[in-house]
Amino acid sequence: MEIVNILFAFVVLLFLIFCWFGFHYLTNKPLDNPDGHAIVTGTCGDTMEISLQFKDGIVCNSTAWTNGCSVSKTCVEAATMLARNRKISEIQKINMMTIMEEIGQLPETHLHCAQLAETTLLKAIENYLGKQLVPSEPSLPYAKLSQ
Numbered sequence: 818m819e820i821v822n823i824l825f826a827f828v829v830l831l832f833l834i835f836c837w838f839g840f841h842y843l844t845n846k847p848l849d850n851p852d853g854h855a856i857v858t859g860t861c862g863d864t865m866e867i868s869l870q871f872k873d874g875i876v877c878n879s880t881a882w883t884n885g886c887s888v889s890k891t892c893v894e895a896a897t898m899l900a901r902n903r904k905i906s907e908i909q910k911i912n913m914m915t916i917m918e919e920i921g922q923l924p925e926t927h928l929h930c931a932q933l934a935e936t937t938l939l940k941a942i943e944n945y946l947g948k949q950l951v952p953s954e955p956s957l958p959y960a961k962l963s964q
Contacts, residue, residue, distance in 0.1 A: 829931065848880050853945030859933040861885070865893045867941045869900065876900045888927040892934035895919045900938060908942055911935065 851868035858864040863885030870878040879897035883889045888956060895916050900908045913931035917923055 847882075848878060851880075851941075852948065853941040853943075855937050855940030855944055857933060857937040859929060859936075861929055861933075863889045863930070863933060865889065865933055865937040867893065867897055867937045869897075869941050869945060871945060875904055877900060877902075888923060888926070888935070889930045891920050892916055892923075893937065894935065896934040896938045905942060905946070909939065911938060927952055930940040 848868040848870055850870075852871045853869040854867070856866045863883060864881040865885070868880045868946060869876050879900055881893040881897040883893050897912065899911050899915060899919060913928070913935045915933045916929075916934055920931075
């Protein structure tokens with residue numbers, strides 16, 4: 818009878834894990850065509866990824882991912898949360914101190930996580946702004962020569 822209880826507990830645990838990952842995926846779907854995107858790897862080896870979608874110059878949707886520790890995950894998610902519903906000029910003012918104020922005190926050994934989240938967010942904004950400067954149709958200065 819004891820083996821049946823252990824097996825039952827194992828099946829219940831697997832079910833809960835499956836539900837947790839399913840819920841996490843449904844609530845954190847990756848953005849199909851982000852307007853701004855950045856992937857940055859810090860000196861600690863953690864990689865953070867931020868994707869932003871804009872509507873009328875305001876961030877309407879954002880996603881974050883990291884392969885780092887729980888502090889890295891908390892920092893990058895706080896950065897994307899702070900960016901939502903804000904204009905670019907407001908987002909550019911977000912720094913590691915703003916992120917740390919949002920999530921609370923960090924251990925001294927993990928202050929770089931907030932810095933990496935700030936850097937990744939600003940790189941995503943730079944990526945978006947770079948796309949805005951690219952003309953939609955390339956100019957062809959040599960086209961007049963063939964006429």
